[in-house]
Amino acid sequence: MHTVWKGSISFGLVNIPVKLHAATEDRDIKLRQLHKKCKSPIKYKKTCENCNEEVTKDDIVMAYEYAPDKFIELDEEELEKLRKDQEGKAVDIINFVQLEEIDPIYFDRSYYLSPGDGGGKAYSLLRQSLADSGKIGLAKIMIRSKEKLAVIRPYQDALIMETLHYPDEVRAIQEVPNIPEGADLSKKEMDTATLLINQLTEAFEPEKYTDDYRTALMELIQEKVSKEGGVEAKQADNVVDLMKALEESIKKTKPKKTPATGRKKTPAQERKKA
Template identity: 65%
Template sequence: MHTMWKGSISFGLVNIPIKLHVATENKDIKLRQLHKECNTPINYKKVCPVCEKEVEQENIVKAYEYAKNKFIELDKEELEALRKESEDKAVEIIDFVKLEDIDPIYFERSYFMSPGDGGSKAYSLLREALAESGKIGVAKIIIRSKEQLAIIRVYEKALLMETIHFPDEVRSFEEVPSIPEETAVSKKELDTALLLIEQLTTTFEPEKYDDEYRTALMELIETKKKGEKTVTAPEKQPTASNVTDLMAALQASIDKTRKKPAKKAATRRRAAASSVKKNA
């Protein structure tokens, strides 16, 4: 697994050399844009709209726009000095908190942490202490010239670092338009909704969810790659009808879930079989 960051993390007087490895991967299928006439990939150039010419990288500077078309230019050396000053600081766990105290809206990206040279014992100590206490660590780290707030927690047998947003990066729900005020809901409607939730409640099994669009797109690409002229469109999933009667919609949903016990049972059997294989 590729190491994308090396450094150390500390709590109190304990210092742990660590390496970061990206814990997730983006599996989106990337499509290129081609010139329709000759199928040549389209390139993107940095062009100045005033000079009407392409600008080379060495002639590009960074600046902050503090007002419309008003900029403060920042030298490369100034930015480098700020970055270096921050990177020289140790990554320190600031606080220990409970994971449930942090709303998921704050979470950004996950990184596995592995011990650096000579760091195995301290790494194990932090892992065991977090597991025993049921707490997670809150820390700051510089990644790619950007200061990040992060949490450190135990995942399986590894330490996991998850970068999280700073509070001022999370927008207020009050900015969201058209959120309804509290609306009177009848007890019957609420009870029916709760029944539907109960019928759809299950144990979270991540392996049963997949990206149906990505799978269909890859099938289409493979079919065209083989030179076949026709392809079979994926079966269209039924969409929710525009039912104005809330009770009718809830009852229809409940009736629908009652007709699918076999699928859930099959899913549980597959999960059980998978678990047996893993433990074998």
Template identity: 65%
Template sequence: MHTVWKGSISFGLVNIPVKLHTATENKDIKLRQLHKECNTPISYKKVCEGCNKEVKEEDIVKAYEYAKNKFVVLDDEELENLRKENEDKAVEIIDFVKIEEIDPIYFDRSYFLSPDTTGSKAYSLLRKTLEESGKIGVAKIIIRSKEQLAIVRVYKDSLVMETIHFPDEVRDVADVPNIPSEQIVVQKELDTALMLVDQLTTEFEPTKYTDEYRTALMELIEEKKASNTVTASDKQPVPNNVTDLMTALQASLDKTKTTKKKPTTRKRATKKTS
């Protein structure tokens, strides 16, 4: 399992060297966009709206737009120094709380935590402590240059870290339009609804829920493959930028060098034979 972060978690004087692994994966089926006329994949270019020309990666800088068309430019070195300044710190568990106190709207992504080489004993201690106390740890961590609020909890035999949104990242429900104010509910309707809920109540079994759309889409794709209802592009991308030109020139140059070397080799061979 790929390691996405390596560091340590501490609570009190206990320090645990750990590795972070992504706990979930996106299984969406990615569809490419083709040119209908020739079935060639469509590519997307970075174009400057002001100059109306394609921009190379090395000519792009990062900036924060603090007002309409007004920017503060931040160079890569400044951002890297800021990231390292915070990322090098160990993840410290700030508080212990009950998971029921955190509304699910705050949860973001899940990661498995595994102990590093010397961290097994401290890892087991934290796991047992969380199990016995019925609490979870609240911590901060920097992942991919972004500071994250996170919780550490027990999942089966593993510790899991789940990033959660900061309060100012959760939008105010008062801004949601057309939410009805409290209205009088007819008791008979409420009783019927509660009866329906009672009939549908069961234990949560994750394995019984599947992505039916993804399954149907893959079946359709496989059917088309089996019936040879497939398309292929008969056109190669036309070189249209400096990089492609340089690649072609370098290939030509290499080919020329190879051709020139061959006669020399044959000449030496003839001398040895005679």
């Protein structure tokens, strides 16, 4: 399993070298865009609207738009220094909380934690202590140049870390339009709704649920490949015809003939004149 981060977790005087591994993966079926005419994949290029030209990585600088159409440039060395200052820190568990106290809206991504070299015993100590106490650790971590709030909790026989959104990243519920403040619901309506909920209540078994759309889409793709055989993208012809290029160069560099100022006399005309 690919390691996405290496570091250590500390709580109190205990320091645990750990490695971070993505716990989930995107299984969506990726569709490509093709040019309808030649069936070649569409590529996107970075362009400057002002200069109307394509730009490369070396032509790009980072900036923050602090006001409409007003930017402050940030030097790559400045950004790199900030990243190194934060990445050099161990992940300190700030405090311990109850999992039930955190609303699911705050959860972002999940990562498995594995012990680094020599960290097996301390890793087991933290895992077992969290399991026995029923608490989870709240910490901060720097991942891919972003400081994230995270929780560390036992998961089966391992530790799992789940990054959280900061409170200012969660939009206020007041921004949602047309939410009814109250409704005149009868007792009969409430009893019927409660009965329906109770009838549909069962233990959560994630294995029972599948992505029906993804399954159907994959079946459609396989069926079309079997029947139609698919299309092959045309490769761009980047091979230069050397002979043609040389001939064109000769034509462009060949000096132009200057027009004659007069006709040259023949020997017979010269004798007749004498």
